[in-house]
Amino acid sequence: MFLHCGIACRRKSFWCYRLLSTYVSKTRYLFELKEDDDVCRKAQQTGAFYLFHNLAPLLQTSERQYLPPRLSLSQLERLLGKFGQDTQRIEDSVLIGCSEQHEAWFALDLGLNSSSSISASLQKTEMETELKGSFIELRKAVFQLNEKDTSLLFTARALLRWHDTHQFCSRSGQPTKKNMAGSKRVCPFNKIIYYPQVAPVVITLVSDGTRCLLVRQSSFPKGMYSALAGFCDIGESLEEAVRREVAEEVGLEVDKLQYSASQHWPFPNSSLMIACHATVKPGQTEVSP
Ligand SMILES: NC(=O)C1=CN([C@@H]2O[C@H](COP(=O)(O)OP(=O)(O)OC[C@H]3O[C@@H](n4cnc5c(N)ncnc54)[C@H](O)[C@@H]3O)[C@@H](O)[C@H]2O)C=CC1
Ligand SMILES: [Mg+2]
Structure with a gap:
């Protein structure tokens, strides 16, 4: 009976595995990244980072279109080093999506005062020169972005802003702690979970x-x-x-x-x-x- 069940289940899971569409597989991976800090931290090693400064995304111009450049973790660490910043700051990044091949995408704001390190806002102009782009207010850039980038940057802006304005527990007054993905914040004092509001x-x-x-x-x-x-x-x-x-x-x-x-x-x-x-x-x- 046990053996029979085992075979049936294995067969079933084989079929399940085969039938999982790319979309379902991606969706479940994103869910895992939100739920598991270790998986999310690991995903940063091979992930891509979109940069913001005071909620304005870093954009480069290409044929009258704006494109948001993406940095790898090592490029980001080098950049922070160059500006005398602790890599701890990367903890402030939020997960905004992933590719079909499970490359995770994050957004990080270097202009807002960081909650996970004592470092303050990074100089905008110096960073623009270094990154060969400009931090442009998203509302102004929206008509020169493609649909996919717009959707990603909209998500990023909303999440970054929510974290920036929800750093304290409204009951205990204590600082809340963001999970790796940034899909929630928790009050360590009374365990209240805060989710991004829409x-x-x-x-x-x-x-x-x-x-x-x-x-x-x-x-x-x-x-x-x-x-x-x-x-x-x-x-x-x-x-x-x-x-x-x-x-x-x-x-x-x-x-x-x-x-x-x-x-x-x-x-x-x-x-x-x-x-x-x-x-x-x-x-x-x-x-x-
Ligand atoms: N995509 C588009 O074409 C347009 C988008 N919008 C957006 O729609 C939203 C609502 O439009 P409005 O005419 O301004 O709304 P509205 O007609 O409800 O008036 C705004 C007022 O509602 C109150 N309010 C209630 N709940 C609120 C909340 N959660 N956040 C902020 N204010 C709240 C405030 O007193 C505020 O002044 C805005 O976010 C606006 O940006 C508005 C017009 C066009
Ligand atoms: Mg109205």
Whole structure:
């Protein structure tokens, strides 16, 4: 019976192994990196590092496009050495993804004051010269980056900012400690675990069937319009948030709505933008901002 089970299981695991897609294998590896500090530390040896300075990514220009250069661990250690920094600072890096071949990708901000070493912000201009690139505000660079780099740098910015602003336990007041991957912070005093926060936001294109409604905030650059957006309140469903935001901001009542797509948005804090199409009742199209 035992033998039979053993064979069956082995067969089963053989099939499981064979059937694992590259995507599933990558996803499980990322999960392991988040859960196991030793595996993550090992992954840094063969990984690649994206650099930031005060949340602005290091970018190089190539044919009117921006490309984020990647450094190996030894290149990063050499750089830190050159600027008189302790390699301990690498502990501040956060995991942002990995390749299909399991090369792990990390992001490190050299401009923010480090939490794991006493070193302060590194000089921006000197670093730009050394690295043959510029630290450019992500919001300004976004239209000259490809989709894959945008997504990685958005994740990196959001995670780096979250760690920078969540260094203390809100109950004990003690410094919290980040795990290697940066997927959480723990208070060593009372063991509370803090996970990176994402605020759900609805963004809705309202239409009366023939026209759609675009709006602008006074803070927008001249000529910029967008669909209606707003943060979800605690206790609300997605549908309730859309109805409330539309009523609050333009005084219209939503009749029907449909989910369309979603996107992570790291400005100013991490939010999940959930996009919907909404229609108002016929004849009820008087806008009151
Ligand atoms: N991708 C796009 O085209 C657009 C993106 N957005 C983004 O959508 C988000 C929400 O848009 P708004 O019209 O500003 O929201 P909103 O209409 O909910 O108004 C903002 C106000 O909501 C309150 N608020 C409630 N929860 C909040 C939270 N978790 N974080 C910050 N403020 C909170 C604050 O009082 C704040 O002043 C922003 O992050 C903005 O960057 C907004 C418009 C266009
Ligand atoms: Mg709004």
